[in-house]
Amino acid sequence: MNAIEVHHISKSYGKVKALEDVSFSVGKGEVFGLIGPDGAGKTSMYRILCTLLLPNMGSATVDGYDVKRQTREIRRRVGYMPGRFSLYQDLTVEENLYFFATLFGTTVEEGYNSIKAVYSQIERFKNRRAGALSGGMKQKLALCCALIHSPSVLFLDEPTTGVDPVSRKEFWDMLAMLKERGITILASTPYLDEVRRCERVAFLHQGHLQGIDTPDAILERFSDVFNPPAIEHSKAVTVGEENVIEVQHLVKSFGSFRAVDDISFSVRRGEIFGFLGANGAGKTTAMHILTGLSQPTQGTGTVVGYDICTEHEQIKKNIGYMSQKFSLYEDLTVAENIRLFAGIYGMNDQTIARKTDELLSRLNFAEHKNDLVSSLPLGWKQKLAFSVSIFHEPGVVFLDEPTGGVDPATRRQFWELIYDAAARGITVFVTTHYMDEAEYCDRISIMVDGKIRALGTPDELKQNYHQPDINHVFTYLARQASRSSD
């Protein structure tokens, strides 16, 4: 008997078809990947299998029980980690675990063996509030909570989005251990290295099942989506001599904790600078100082020629900023968003109108000018948000994990925009958890424990640390971290 059987499932929300005639089956103890871009229907599929949603058509069984009729049986047997963190932020690690244990009618003592391997890594933080954990830690705790009752099937909806490579690797090592114990795992992920760790994967695209096969076969067959040809970047031509960002001995401490611990670096005009680091290494804090959102405790620096300690207003006028969390107003149209942000930077109406048309035709967005942003796919939103953040031609643009949650082909298109901007002389300062993107940068720095441990071109770093790619360099350095959480 298969652990999961899906027969011709369809689900639509009003006019939007989330899933159309999807069928697959997953064997007992299999690690099965459900992959596809944002909006492909993965979350709907998880919710149907977890009995949270009723399908419009088709049927499915989990562990032999029907998802429509035998709801309670299924709810007793599955573990579910939704995409968003499913923890209570104001409860401590231990309290979260005890709560979920009793929720499933078991105790932490009874279930301890099944989570020991995972929990032992976070047990020393058991009195810390879940909200104060780093991304990787939260994921581990969420996994513990989903595993405490020894489920027979585990559903993981993009469990590692926004988690650094080292924590992701550990997370998948844990999944491998669970497989040993015969737990069936259905997981989705935007990372190719994780896709490769599944036994079989199903590729969903716009609600349609495109194919089921081994990871390599799927990645091969849909290589235009997963493995687009690398983009050529003519370096050195555009990089100028002057420094756009220059900081010396920057320190930011919160009480006795030094989030940023004496960092110095400089970024030249037109350069693409990758700012890497594990969750909690101090990237966000450093970025806040550079964008004038917070004051450094010690140290000096300039951004586009203005002092980071005193000239916040000038800095803010001359930089662009795009973060993963906030990009555009969803309830405004594309044109209205552009108009708003251009207006904030004091551009006049004529310029705005002219540049809006230019921008939209360059992005092939012209026909979507009056569409609400909320109706666009995530990849488009990201491209638009980036274009808006450099609309006022800033000296430097800060991108905080700009490409979370989209497939490699979409990310590649995004990077074409970044190269475009760099060619026009806009310096790009970017943080990312995708190591293939790190290779696209002119220079990268890797932060560990608040300090910059490595700085140079991707090739230099690979040579210095004798590693085949940046992913390995990163893992090698991040493993040496002594502090493990922010």
Add this chain to the structure above:
Amino acid sequence: MKQFSSFVIKEAKHIVRDRRTMLILFVMPVVLMLIFGFAISNDVRNVRAVVVTSQMDHVTQQVIDRLSHSEYFVITATVGTSKEAEQLIRRQKADMAVVFSKDFAAKRKGIQLIVDASDPNMAQQWNTYAMQTILNPQSSLIETKMLYNPRMKSAYNFVPAIMGMLLMLICAMMTSVSIVREKEKGTMEVLLVSPVRPIMMIVAKAVPYLVLAFAILVSILLMARFVLGVPLAGSILWIFVVSAIYILLALSLGLLISNIASSQLMALLLSAMVLLMPIVMLSGMLFPIESMPMVLQWISAVIPPRYYIEAMRKLMIMGVGIGEVMREVAILSGMTIFLLIVSLAKFKTRLE
């Protein structure tokens, strides 16, 4: 049972760890009680009166003395003509004028009251008080005896009203927000996928707020008794029993709101707008229901606090037995059962 208690503990921790909300929940009743008890009051006190008389004789002086010796009036001026008095009122120097006719001493009658009626309710009261004070005690044709609230203190009226408003707001708002918050944060998905029965989840969510509501009830009663000096004439036990029914009603209303609202903001707005406005306007808290137009009277008939406030006035202030408020209790219980059934039936065990 273990599941249930751990659920309650979790919910209690959410409440206790959210210090600011806790503070607001306990400070709000205290502030409201103090404001309504001391600052906002319909009590007649220190009304500025002008005396208009052409000759100050013994009889007139007696009347004026009675006015100025009462705690209600202060004589601010004595003028010769009523024109001057009206001017004083117009210039906001006085609230009312007492005009004595020329031959008042001889005839013992002929007093005119000129009152600033820009606030008609207060004007009415000043008028009544002035007449009482002037007439007493010589020609006491009518003697009024105020039952239950001999000194006509408005706190007697406001305490039950504040109880009705606060308990409803806190219970309905807090339960709806706490359920919607779980929806927003995504924890609700995990709870729904667990084997826990939804009914248990809901009851467990309500328990901490029930306790909180009782704590607030006790603090209001203590303040009413010892700070505002409102007597608790009736049986404390019945006050609590009726309040418990009312709190349950408010909790199920909160549950119903949480079914409709998709975000915390919407839950807050729904409870504030849909609950607060009618409670303040139509429950008889500020304006007497009897003097509302028929349509509004019908609407006020379905507003639960109306019955609770009525019952509390009877129980606390009049000190009647439970038998006298059976009608209110029956209506409240009926409403509670109805709302509870509807909200439980509406509770979604799946996502949309």
